[in-house]
Amino acid sequence: MISKRLDRLNRTYNRQRQGYHKRLALLAASLVVFTFLSLLFGRYPSVGFVSLDSLLNDPLMGKIVVNIRMPRIILAILGGASLAAAGFVFQMLFANPLVEPGFLGVSQGAAFGAAAVIVFYGYSSFYVQLSATFFALLALYLSYRIAHRFRFGGWILRLVLSGIAVGAIFSSLLSVVKVLADPTTSLQEITFWMMGGLYNSTWERAVSVIPTMMISLIVLFSVRWRINLLSLPDRTGHTLGLSVVRERIILLIVATVATTSIISVAGLVSWVGLIVPHLARRLFTSDSRYSLAGSMMLGALFLLISDTLGRTLLSSEIPLGIITSLFGAILFIFILSSRQSGVKL
Amino acid sequence: MNTDAYTLHHVSFRYPTNALLALDNLSVRITKGRTTALLGPNGAGKSTLMDILLAYKQPSQGSVTLFGTPLNDFSKKELGKNVGLVPQDERSRFSFSSIEYVLFGRSPYVEYMKNPGKEDIEIAYDSLERVGMAQLAHRPSTTLSGGEHQLLLLARVLAQQPKVILLDEPTSSLDPGNTARVLQILSSLKKRGITLLITTHDPSIAADIGDEVVMLKEGSLLYSGSVKEGCTDERLTALYDTPLQTIQHEGKLIITR
Secondary structure, three states: OOOHHHHHHHHHHHHHHHHHHHHHHHHHHHHHHHHHHHHHEEEOOOOEEOHHHHHHHHHHHHHHHHHHHHHHHHHHHHHHHHHHHHHHHHHHHHOOOOOOOHHHHHHHHHHHHHHHHHHHOOOOOHHHHHHHHHHHHHHHHHHHHHHHHHHOOOOHHHHHHHHHHHHHHHHHHHHHHHHHHHOOOOHHHHHEEEHOHHHHOOHHHHHHHHHHHHHHHHHHHHHHHHHHHHOOOOHHHHOOOOOHHHHHHHHHHHHHHHHHHOOOOHOOOOHHHHHHHHHHHOOOOOHHHHHHHHHHHHHHHHHHHHHHHHHHOOOOOOOOHHHHHHHHHHHHOOOOOOOOOEOOO | OOEEEEEEEEEEEEOOOOOOOEEEEEEEEEEEEEEEEEEEEOOOOHHHHHHOOOOOOOOOEEEEEEEEEEEHHHHHHHHHHHHHOOOOOOOOOOOEEEHHHHHHHHHHHOOOOOOOOOOHHHHHHHHHHOOHHHHHHOHHHHHHHHHHHHHHHHHHHHHOOOEEEEEEEOOOOOOOHHHHHHHHHHHHHHHHEEEEEEOOHHHHHHHHOEEEEEEEOOOEHHHHHHHHHHHHHHHHHHHHHOOOEEEEEOOOEEEEE
């Protein structure tokens, strides 16, 4: 009797899992389709899809597809996956569905680090990435240490408050850098860069960040089940055999590195890390075994579509960050207003 | 043969922000295979002692052994296989289904970069069945009632299959029906030789399910030994600073004010 019942439950479980796998496969297939569509869609020679004739006979068209669109699309896909995965990990590790790396000063630290290099050294993908990562980790470390010193509120609140303070400090420092910037050259570059965009993607830039993003994504994906456990209270995690603090710090560093890699080439692309994990939890479950992979794919799709729209809708480029903010905020309102938000706030 | 699950030698603990000792020179033995109630008023140091037994906090002084081995010699994973916790209150903000939640108990058995396997999933379903919650296996845990959630935490520790289970006020938020169910599950665990340590500020619960009792007051040991001998009118009155009486009824100890 009991074993029959367990058998039935087991079958339901497997059916559910198959359902999640199917959805993941569907997302992967859409990603492939959108990648091809996006490669062939643009404003040269006129708005619309490339004709086969021009692809084969127009040498400039071939160059545009291979040297301009392709690296840009790869960056959009990996960048979207990185931002969404990092947001997902931050939300789980802080047991707070309303955070993303912008909280804890990570994005502001990265922005300051990148801007400082642009102004005082000139744009170099490697140094921008290095400096952005350094200051993002510094901000993360400061937020963590300062939260320990606060004598007000619970741990999550203390962390949010110290993150706000550290974020504000780096935002102020960023303003100082802007004041010092040359208004005719680097100030413009910083301003446009801060709006977020992949407009100057090249193979060189793509290659400089692809390895870090890939490694970060693989590391996060391989520990996906444990991310669930790290969302539980510390004491519970400890009794379940986890080295809670160590595992949390490692994953936060990996998530931060993933974020700064894309920030260093695309500037501040906000809302992806906040909104996409919510969408993933609705499509799958809160279980990171499925929702983390779901977040990565949805993030990739979200950024790919946003970027394609940004470069084709108007004759001049709409910065990517503006499009993601617009769609992200609308989706956010929609998700939090619906009954099945997948989280309890 | 060592009959102790835990042996505490002169254990003291002080919080960095507090001048007073939270635990003061505690020497106690928790007997293997028996149910021990950890009894004391609020703020007596029960939670601190639990944290030390879980190796979640380190004593400022003294030593703790588990089955004769110093607690700190256990790896995190080994500790997870030996000692399980049923916290008093634990709610996730994320809507894991009940079965996913119970599956977390398998963590000490799952390799670092692996996911739980078929056997883990079967054990998790079996654990849910044993607390009578199999029909809620695929419901989001965020929609469970307080009582159901407490049973879910119990199912998770069953899936963890530890030799010692620490329970923090396991019945404090339960209605009489669910309390009876929890006590029944605990007594079946006891029959299987599991060592149970239950904190409670309610002496009736201690008298009902405990074989032995450890009484703590202001961080110091007031008594440790059998429940029957320990739960006297004078001792309970001294423990709670309020007049309490014990009555024997059909072999059961009942405590009244």
